[in-house]
Amino acid sequence: MSLRYLSIYSAVLGVLFVFPLLIVVAVSLDPGDYIRFPVSGYSPRWYIEMWSNQTIVLALKNSLIVGTVSSLIGAAVAVPAALVIARGGWFLERVAYPFFLSSFTIPWLVYGLALLFFWGAAGFDLSLTTLIVGHTVIAIPYILRVTLAVLRGMPPNLVRAARISGASPWQAFFHVTLPYIRSGLVAGISFAFVVSFTNIPVSLFITTADNITLPVAIFNYMVNNFEPMVATISVVQVVMIGIILVTARKVGRVERS
Amino acid sequence: MTRSSTDFGQLARIVLLLPATVIVVVGYVLPSLVLAAMSFGIVPGTWSLSEATTSHYARLIGDVYYLRVVGYTLFLGIVVSVLTAILAFPVGYYLARSRSRLTSLYAVLTFTPLAVGMNMVTLGWMVILGKTGFINALLLQTGAIKDPLQLLYGWGAVIVAMVHVVFTFMVLPIEAVVRQIDPSLEKAARILGAGPIRTFLEVVLPLSLPGIAAGFLIVFLQVCGAFVLPLLLGGQGFTLMPIAIWEQITVSFDRPFAATLSVALILISIVVMLVQMRIMREKSLV
Numbered sequence: 001m002s003l004r005y006l007s008i009y010s011a012v013l014g015v016l017f018v019f020p021l022l023i024v025v026a027v028s029l030d031p032g033d034y035i036r037f038p039v040s041g042y043s044p045r046w047y048i049e050m051w052s053n054q055t056i057v058l059a060l061k062n063s064l065i066v067g068t069v070s071s072l073i074g075a076a077v078a079v080p081a082a083l084v085i086a087r088g089g090w091f092l093e094r095v096a097y098p099f100f101l102s103s104f105t106i107p108w109l110v111y112g113l114a115l116l117f118f119w120g121a122a123g124f125d126l127s128l129t130t131l132i133v134g135h136t137v138i139a140i141p142y143i144l145r146v147t148l149a150v151l152r153g154m155p156p157n158l159v160r161a162a163r164i165s166g167a168s169p170w171q172a173f174f175h176v177t178l179p180y181i182r183s184g185l186v187a188g189i190s191f192a193f194v195v196s197f198t199n200i201p202v203s204l205f206i207t208t209a210d211n212i213t214l215p216v217a218i219f220n221y222m223v224n225n226f227e228p229m230v231a232t233i234s235v236v237q238v239v240m241i242g243i244i245l246v247t248a249r250k251v252g253r254v255e256r257s
Numbered sequence: 258m259t260r261s262s263t264d265f266g267q268l269a270r271i272v273l274l275l276p277a278t279v280i281v282v283v284g285y286v287l288p289s290l291v292l293a294a295m296s297f298g299i300v301p302g303t304w305s306l307s308e309a310t311t312s313h314y315a316r317l318i319g320d321v322y323y324l325r326v327v328g329y330t331l332f333l334g335i336v337v338s339v340l341t342a343i344l345a346f347p348v349g350y351y352l353a354r355s356r357s358r359l360t361s362l363y364a365v366l367t368f369t370p371l372a373v374g375m376n377m378v379t380l381g382w383m384v385i386l387g388k389t390g391f392i393n394a395l396l397l398q399t400g401a402i403k404d405p406l407q408l409l410y411g412w413g414a415v416i417v418a419m420v421h422v423v424f425t426f427m428v429l430p431i432e433a434v435v436r437q438i439d440p441s442l443e444k445a446a447r448i449l450g451a452g453p454i455r456t457f458l459e460v461v462l463p464l465s466l467p468g469i470a471a472g473f474l475i476v477f478l479q480v481c482g483a484f485v486l487p488l489l490l491g492g493q494g495f496t497l498m499p500i501a502i503w504e505q506i507t508v509s510f511d512r513p514f515a516a517t518l519s520v521a522l523i524l525i526s527i528v529v530m531l532v533q534m535r536i537m538r539e540k541s542l543v
Contacts, residue, residue: 006351007359013348014366017421020381021373023391027384036389077280080273084265100277103285105526107482109499110292110519111285113506117516118288121301137284140277198374201484201499205506218376222489231384234377241372 021238028231035226046232055209056233059217062128063197066213070132071192074139075185082144083177086151097148101141108201111138116205128211134202139192146188150181183252190248194241295516313517323501327521330498333412333487334480334529337419338473341427344420345472346465349431354440367425375422375485382418382490383409410492418490423479427472434468435461467537474533478526498522 027035031043050056081100085092103111115134124130158180162172178185200215207216214237221230265273291301298310317323348367352360370378385391386408393405408414438461446456484499491497496504498518505515 003351003355006347007355007357010348010351010363011359013344014363017366017369017424020385020421021369021377023384024377024381027380035384035387037384037387037391037394073280077276081277084270084273087265096274100281103281105478105530106289107478107484107499107522107526109482109484109502110522111288113502113515113519114288114292115284116506117295117301117512118291121291133280133284136280140281144277194372198372198376200375201482204503215374215376219485222376222380226383230376231380234374234380238373238377241374245372 024231025235027228028235030228030231033227035228035231046227046229047236050229050232050236053229055212055217056214058210059212059214060236062131062211063214065128066131066135067193067196070135070196071139071143071189073132073136074143074192075189077136078140078143078188079147079181079185082147082151083173085144086148086154097144100144103137104141108138108199109204112202112205115202119206126206126208126211131203131206131211131213134206135196135199138195138199138202142192142195143185143188146184146191147181150184151177154180186248186252190245193244197237197241197244292516292519295513296520298513300513313514314521316514317517317521323518326496326498326501327525329496330481330522331525333415333419333497334477336416337423337480338427338476340416341420341423341476342469342473345424345427346431346469348424349428349468350435350461352428352432353435364428367428370422371425378418378422379486379489382414382421386414386417386490409490411495412491414490415487415495418486419480419483422483422486423476426475426479427469430468430471430475431465432468434465434471438464470533470537474530477529481522481526481529498525 023037026039027037028046029042029044030036030039031045032040078100081096085097106114111134115130119126119130154177158176159172162176163169167175198215199213200219203213203216204219207213214233218230218233218237221227221233294304295301296313298308298313299306300308348363352364383390387393388405388407388409390409392408393402396402397405442460442464443456446460447453451459482499483497484503487495487497488500488503491500499522502515502518502522505511505518
């Protein structure tokens with residue numbers, strides 16, 4: 001196969017892939033009251049008005065809290081588990097590891113429904129905390145997989161050398177293992193954050209007026225009133241994701257050098 | 258077996274695994290059990306086993322409407338998987354074989370729909386396909402059509418946008434599998450007189466099947482669970498399993514039946530996974 005044609009094909013597809021996103025950016029600058037193309041003009045109107053929308057500001061704050069807390073808790077519980085699973089063994093490989101990844105296999109909307117029933121049955125009011133639990137469960141597989149992949153490539157002699165030199169298990173973890181897995185871990189955490197920050201199906205049934213998340217708020221707008229502000233909020237959301245991914249890359253890199 | 262200083266004792270293992278186990282049990286296993294109980298009509302509060310009934314399942318199997326919904330969901334899964342495999346194979350092959358620096362850019366581009374969120378992608382396609390959207394504006398301005406076309410809502414819109422979203426799930430396994438195919442095999446086939454098409458059909462394609470099968474499985478499961486995109490791009494009357502579940506909650510307020518549909522969707526996913534694994538195992542035996 002000629003790679004030249006394949007590269008042209010891939011480039012054309014690549015452009016088509018970002019085209020819908022560029023269209024949304026154009027619409028987000030439309031000062032009109034409904035979405036149309038070509039846009040009626042360009043103005044920052046909705047970028048200014050969105051901040052006076054109480055629901056949007058609250059949803060954005062909630063989403064930042066839920067995304068940050070759930071991905072950090074996910075890391076705090078997934079990393080210790082990964083340390084054990086990396087040692088291998090039938091039970092850990094065949095039972096424990098698939099068990100931690102099992103939430104991968106259930107459709108997100110179904111999981112959200114299960115959470116709605118569960119919190120109702122358990123007598124808990126829906127809150128940011130209940131939302132965080134659900135998002136932590138879906139964060140664990142992403143962080144666990146990345147961390148485990150890095151740990152499996154880590155020479156066991158590194159930790160052994162630290163221990164022989166007199167380091168306690170804690171010191172060995174913080175001074176040897178953690179720096180080694182850091183870039184992978186940061187990638188896993190940032191990916192889990194993005195999954196939480198963009199997730200609609202898991203959150204949909206378990207959000208109320210108080211703990212509503214940004215993507216759910218956008219979803220409600222898309223179902224009910226189709227105005228350019230929907231595009232504006234989506235663009236702001238993507239910009240935030242971009243900032244977080246770029247920052248995470250930097251944080252992950254510094255430690256490596 | 259000698260225990261080195263880096264091994265964990267039994268107690269340490271339990272302590273390290275405990276936090277994740279607690280979260281997965283409380284946050285996932287118990288909710289799934291409640292969902293399963295609800296699907297049999299066992300409602301929270303009384304938890305009475307004597308109220309257990311299979312009537313919700315009987316309703317699902319006996320109602321042509323819901324059987325059709327199941328059929329639509331499977332059909333969309335197959336169509337999107339096949340289309341994505343055909344469109345993604347050249348890209349995966351290119352990413353695996355090219356040494357160009359652009360490959361990492363393409364890899365990032367195919368990943369964008371996942372990173373920006375479903376609302377962004379769905380909105381983009383709504384604006385492209387809508388009556389006052391991009392394609393209609395283009396066609397009206399060039400005079401190709403007089404009245405705007407109805408492109409949005411229905412199978413076409415959902416399939417196109419779905420392929421866009423799941424593309425990266427197909428590209429990645431294909432790229433991984435092509436990387437493992439020795440390029441000299443293709444050269445050998447060509448030297449022995451096979452044309453490019455025959456080389457592809459008899460050398461590259463059979464060796465890539467495990468990657469395509471892996472991609473097929475992920476894409477199929479993603480399509481079966483897709484909700485936001487088909488709901489907004491499919492329009493009124495376009496019902497897939499997840500949309501039917503959502504309607505039971507928000508329109509019909511029938512929680513047990515929503516649970517039944519959910520369990521059915523999980524069962525479908527499991528069956529698809531098992532069939533896939535079976536086929537893959539048989540293939541490797543040949």
